[in-house]
Amino acid sequence: MRLPAAGQETTVISGIVQDGQGNPLPGASVTVMNTVNGTLTDSLGAFRITVPAMESYKIDIQHIGFKKLTRTIAQKDIRKGSITFTLLDDQTQLSEVQVMGQSETQQAKLQPIKAEVINTKAVQQQPSSLVELMNRSAGIRIRQTGGLGSNSGLMMNGFQDRAIKNFRDGIPLDYLGAGYNISLVPVNMLERVEVYKGVLPTALGADALGGAVNMVTKKSLYRYAEASYEIASFNTHRASLNALYSDTTRHFFVGADAFLNRSDNNYKVDVTVTDQETAARTPATVRLFHNQFTNYYTEGYAGLTNLSWVDELRVGVTWFHINRQNQYGASMSQPFGASVSRQHSVIPTLRYRKKFGRLGIDQFLTASNIHTAQVDTARGTYDWYGRFIPSPSRLGEISMQGSLSDIKFSYFTSRTHLSYQAAENHLVEFNVVSTNIGRTGTDPMGLTLPGTGQDILSLPAKYYKIIGAAGVQSVFLNGKLTNNLIAKFFHYNTSTINVDMYGTALGEHRSTSENSFGIAEAVKFALTGNTFLRFSAEAATRLPEQDEMFGDGNFHRSNFLLTPEKSTNINLGFRTEKRNAYSLEVNTFYRITKDLILKVPIDFLFTQNQNVENVKGLGLEADLTVSLNRWLRANGNFTYQDFRLFNTQNRQTEKARLRNTPYFFANLGLNSTLNHIGNNGKIHLYYFFTFVREYYLNYVPKNLEPDGFLGLWGKAKFDAPNIIPNQGLHSAGFTYHPGGEHFSIGFQAKNFLNARIYDNFRIQNAGRSLHLKLNYTLK
Template sequence: MKTYIVILFFLFQYTILFAQNNNLISGNVIDDSGSPIAYAHIEIKSLSIGVMTDNKGYFELKDIPEGTHKIDASFLGFITETHTIKIQKGQKKELYFSLQKNIEELDDVMIISESEKTKKERTAQAVTVIETKEAKLKTTDLGEVIAQTEGVSIRRSGGLGATAKFSLNGLTGNQIRFFLDGIPLHFNGYTFGISTVPVNLIDRIEVYKGIVPIQFGADALGGTVNIVSPKISVGLSGSASYQTGSFGTHRTAVYIKNRDKNTGLFFTGGGFYDYSKNNYKVDVKVANKEGKLTEVTVPRFHDAYQGYGVNFTIGVKDRPWANELSVKGFYTDYTKEIQHNNLMSGIPYGEVMSFRKSAGTILTYRKNITDNINLDAVFGYNYSERQFEDTSDCVYNWFGECISNRNIPGEINAQLSGSNGASDQYTWNNNFFSRINASWKLKEHHIISATLAPTYTKQTGDDRFVKTFDPLNTRKNLFTWVNGVEYKINAFDKTLENIFFVKNYLQNIKSEEYTPPSNNLAISKRNVSYFGFGNGLNYRFNKQFSTKVTYEYATRLPQPDELFGDGQFILSNLELEPERSHNANLEFTFKNKNNYETSNWKIHTNTFLRKVDNLILFVPSVDRTSIYQNVFEAISIGAELSANWTSKNDRLTFSGNSTYQNFYNNSKEGLFAAFYEDRIPNRPYFFANGSASYNFKNIFQINDKLSLFGNTRYVHKFFRSWESAGLESFKQGIPSQQVYNTGITYDYKMSALKYAITVEVQNLTNEKNFDFYGVQKPGRAFYIKLVTQF
């Protein structure tokens, strides 16, 4: 019994001692714009105690004795701030420091590190960098974020999950390549396009205009968009978001990452879920009792979209044997209801469905072989599956009613001559790819780089309702190999940078098909090989004025969907020839001196030329006989202008941009010679964006901010057919339109956590807006979004 008493006595004494030394002071250090200050010094001079903030501006002071203490927070270039605090036994206190910039010290001593955006845009590459820090808090999707950039147009055939056509300086579709961390986007599982990539899972977007760096191993004609994931920093961090609103929309995304400093082990994981009924109102023509077509307004009834996906990466960083060795895995699943044809005309569909699934893995290895030689190697496999289902025998009207039954099942097929009825089509793709980049620093400012990028795709399919000859059973193989060599030089104290590169494009196409009635095996083969080259030059006259000249003679090889069709709406065309283009840009950038006593502004201009031979054009049809064809030569020439201004206290911001592009037919012979010098139809040629925001800081607490924002987009009217086609009714165009969005965001920090809530109204004036083929887009919509970051 005495032994137990002695043990309890010592435990009691230990508890008291622990409580006496468990006093804790924690908090955050931010600048006057609300951004965290990493490596700020926190000190209690009287106790000779001090710590540094982490990369999120967070700190902890442990085992602080009772009493009143003065605590200082300091950082180079900022005025030291002091708080006085009284602490008692077992007490935990939170402090927040908001440091003001020291103007004199900034002018004389302080060097501010450049952002990734500034570093990229100062190179000789034709690139615009879009930061997503603010976009992550808003309800706009990734397509809408990018569409606010000069030269970029994203056109949709409906609401969330609908087909989105990305256009850059007039070129569109497969002429633009999309990447996630340098790997083709669809090989990462995002097979439904860039608009379905969650904004909250990315760090920034790099838009390369016309001139594509060799490290992507890409054969793009009009440019490349590279989505960049967040850096994997030491410690645990992540984010979660949830959005809901009009048309039954729900969107959620979760991202988490952790890295151990001692072992180098790291893990990242993310996931998303999107759903929308897309039941917004549209104007359609319906026959009345007398059989006369009259316009009515009805909600869409069969246009829902659902998508979800997960991804994870495990690996190590900063080891003697590897800068990075990691393995990534992912899975995505998409479901889309299809309500109408490409023209939104005729009889609607009530049960036609489209499904897509994708899964794969990516192995990454990066190593500094020596101080002057670097190696990056990526190897991956991706499996994708598409299903198209058209089995109903119902005839639907625009009110969503099944008004009769067909003798032949299949809502689309029954309207086609020679159709056998229902379809349940599957298309399977197996993709193998790699990207191997090596660089060698010859001297301090001279670097040679090389890239090898082979890709192999095997495609086949099956229509489960076809019992005889099935074209989907054709075995199709596509091998593409893009190689490149680059020489980069920096001169005149880094005021001049020049990049010269050469590329080689190889493609091998093979199709094996058993043809009726003899059931003989027909084999089609074709090989192509092309060379291209380019150069980029950037010269900074001073810190405020610079110019950039870039050029590439580019080749764009046909893609699987263009060559083999998609098994749903697009027919195969193995005779497609590659597109080739002369791409040039001339840019000028003007900005004010870095002076924290005045406002900041920047003006950027770009004139561009895209001269395309053998242009591949998507030729649409109201049924399932759409096809890609080489049709004509074309030229896109135009100019971009962008400007932004920020007040000296970072509270008020204005930005705007405009784009004019004359993309016209340059063919004097062939099928479209009659339309020589006509603008390419169904593509806008003038559009502009504008935005403004105002921030109220430290409203309810030191660490909070209330932001009011608004943006607008204007698109000038354009024709859906050739301008010289004759009949106005045939070439009927899409009228000029202007859409306004506005919203409010409140965000605040608590310890290491950041919370934000945004309320946003899109299409504030309920404008009837269209992008192409007369398909009406959503009207006024209300959304709310919650975000947590840690």
């Protein structure tokens, strides 16, 4: 959006857009003709546009399902205050209109706080997962421990896992357990994904160091139903269904979202097989045989909108169930053939939103119980060929004592967000998130207290956390300068039975608590209407999460000795673009962190979160998109980050790279759209390439790293087992619309060169796979 030159007189045009019955129309496009100024109406149908001072203005307003309105207004009309614009129904209007203002996705890209915005709507017909979409973005890597449904963790700008918080529509995702996350949710369910790097907006207000992922669900005022079904290699099936009904007054709505993920995940991997008679170890390529994953998710919701006492009141109920076969633990050193893990829950939610003049309120509440179970009762072990070897002395295959655990996690989460428009250019926000978690359970085969023999899961563990944030967003210099100043308060306390890193109960009932403060500053300065600089800095604290301290009842061990990690983060970025031609974004970042919480394998079966005392480093990322012609677009990005240990008092680890963390990765993409295929059809073609430079499973002395510039080429000077090798992944596909936008057919060949792909903890992922996806939308 072009901004008036400094010192130039401006006028603020404000108004309300409504339908013929007087109901507000959120999302209407409002454009001031003969300028590049435009915007979208908010949830109350209101808008404000700052434009150069003129005697009169021609206003163009468009909204899907309504006739276009063009109206000329004079300065005297503007001085009277807010102007009302009424749009008339147009049943014959096409399903697409050209929006001259900025969509919410475009607006998110332009905020002072750095956000990588992934537009899932643009690719929802592709058989692509959210993990793949995010891995194509600069600065982001999603690491998984296997195929569909495996544990996944986000790595971004040097931080990883729980240092990067996950949200859904601004609400922390912990309350949904493992039922809804970036590896499971279909892209069809989402409007976009906002990935914040470094400083978080006040409205999110979490204790994150490296940033956050906010999954924004679809918003619509209209009745619609949408279904998709994907079938793929390894007996993979993914289905989704979204439906919404609203009455003609648009004061009442009811809807449902559901999805299914199922896969045998029986792809081939390279392993080392141990002969049971001779104990000889030989390499082999085998097919996984006990790696099936099934996940069901359903959410029903209903509510009221646009009434005098509420903008939106939404009540929802979510049910999910997960069944996971366990093929291996923290590494592929030992196979399993019978162990399974399960999780299920029913979760009610309530959300209330209302704007009272300058004051806005957004309140969210949920209370739930999430049940997890692990079954490990095979009296023997399996080899990589699926053969069972009985062992009467064993009670389980994963561990000698086995497991039959049933654990209940109780959650209560409250999120309160208040906003106040103190002046035209100053917005004040407050955000408080409190989380209360309890854990109880049983395991007749599990750990017991020394002396008494009492099941340690029968003793309650408690975890409470509250994060408060207060911020002021101010606009200066006729919109050229935007400033966000945010202060945060962190508190947590927890208590449980202490268990050591090997899973042995120590018999100590321990408790801990801590208070801390943080401060952040984010500035955006517009050089031109399409070019700007961004700067942010933060002194942040990240509290240990309950699963990091208590374990997950599966392959992740507890560590009650974890301490909060503290970090100083600095980010500097530049962005420029020319509509329909190119966009370029370059960002640099610096981090220095004390007691970084890192998930590490403690043996070939289990992982555990541990503190890394001192880590610092810097990084650079760049992203370029170019329209080569009207039907072909290209995108490329790369990320380099150099994070190392310091002050370790150990010659071997001093200045070593942070373990299990990629330090260079890059992406290349080509997209082409061909219209007028057949009877009003079109086809979208695409190709993607991803490269990840070799990195190291454990700490490696700096003098053993490759000699090439920044370590980007050459070979490491040690043996291969500790190296996660260079990886290059090629994928290509198409989406075909036979006629109109209602139905589409998508096909994709992933990793079509069948390269060996390794991920978190050097666990091998699938080779070549073929995917077919059908989408149908009824509006």
